[in-house]
Amino acid sequence: MSVLIVSPGRDPEEWVKALENRHPGMNIYVYPEEHDTEEVEFALTWNHPRGLFKNYPNLKVIASMGAGVDHILSDSALPEGVKVTKVVDDTLTEDMGDFVLSQVMNHIRDLHYYSKAQRKKEWEQFQYKRPQNTTVGIMGLGVLGNAVAGKLTKNFFKVNAWSRTEKECEDVKCYHGKDQLEEFLKNSQILVCLLPLTEDTKNILNSDLFDMLPEGAYVINVARGEHLVEHDLMEMIDSGHLSGASLDVFREEPLPEEHPFWEHPKINITPHIASVTKPESVVGQIADNYDRMKEDEPLENKVEKDKGY
Structure with missing residues (x-):
């Protein structure tokens, strides 16, 4: 054996x-x-x-x-x-919670843009948002989704969550099933994908879903690259409907050097390190x-x- x-x-x-x-x-x-x-x-x-x-x-x-x-x-x-x-x-779940919190804070405080501005020696100030005035929507309420929800609520964010079947999570407004997906999305200023990858969830992050998000919404994908329809994300950011995205997972890893995500000013890339x-x-x-x-x-x-x- x-x-x-x-x-x-x-x-x-x-x-x-x-x-x-x-x-x-x-x-x-x-x-x-x-x-x-x-x-x-x-x-x-x-x-x-x-x-x-x-x-x-x-x-x-x-x-x-x-x-x-x-x-x-x-x-x-x-x-x-x-x-x-x-x-x-427990280490994986804690690390995922920390990572998503860092990406959410990075977005509401515009740290991604300040980093770029520093390299250009540009002094420009943005009006930031506060956690108490920000609603984060989490897709997927498994072990990792629950951990992320807990981390965000403890840091004063308003948190909603959506799952395939009905679930409960402390201090979180929970939605479930296809019938409640649109209501969940329209209230998500920041959308975090933590869904398992199945036949039903492949390509779920597409233009139809993005269109149900409020204008200026931000997308964080820490699940799997196959959840995301890449050209739909680019189009929705370039049109102004989405304010940007933070991506830790990709259809092809390492991300090819010629991929347009590398150069996009509103897409933040990390090399699949959210939780290792x-x-x-x-x-x-x-x-x-x-x-x-x-x-x-x-x-x-x-x-x-x-x-x-």
Whole structure:
């Protein structure tokens, strides 16, 4: 019985050390080093090559290195019957809350523009907004959405939230379903996307949705690049309907050098760093699920594949 780590473009060494420290004697392979595919029953991965896991006849569990699982579920050749798990971690949720708060504050205080003005040696002052007079709308009320909502309300922002099904969140006005989406959007001065990526949410950030936002609204996407229709965002910013956007995730990563987002004065770019998994923080739950698999016990943080999260 062996564990396979698959993380193209990422150094897996921290994961290997963390697992070895937590679970001495665990037999670990790192793709693409030579190994016996029949030995592997548990895989730990981020952005594996499509179709890879169909070559592992005894694979039982695929564990995501992060909170997202779309990179796994989007593989049409995923072995039937294999279980998928995600990471749930207090550090991740806290980091996401901090990041979104920083982007919201950056917007209402115009810090993005002052940074550009400094490089041009321009002295220009803007009338800023205050948290108490700003309504933030959060799309997605999972673990991360709840954490972001809590962080914003504690910092005096008015917060609304929308989810596919009815949910509750303290000090937050909650909307749900397609029938309540427009009402939610028209009251969102800043829109934060924290939705899981599913067939229903792909391309949800499009011109039709943006048109329902109030004029001058600002968009923050920290979910997945595939949520956003990029040319629709550009058009809505250039038309003046949207005041700008902060983007941490993209359809292609790294973002190509020729992409127009790089040069757009009203789009703020960060390289998918809003909330990054730290192996030492989550290795316990990975090792625990490995043991649960061996004992044929229920897994923690198991994903409902038909829902996509």
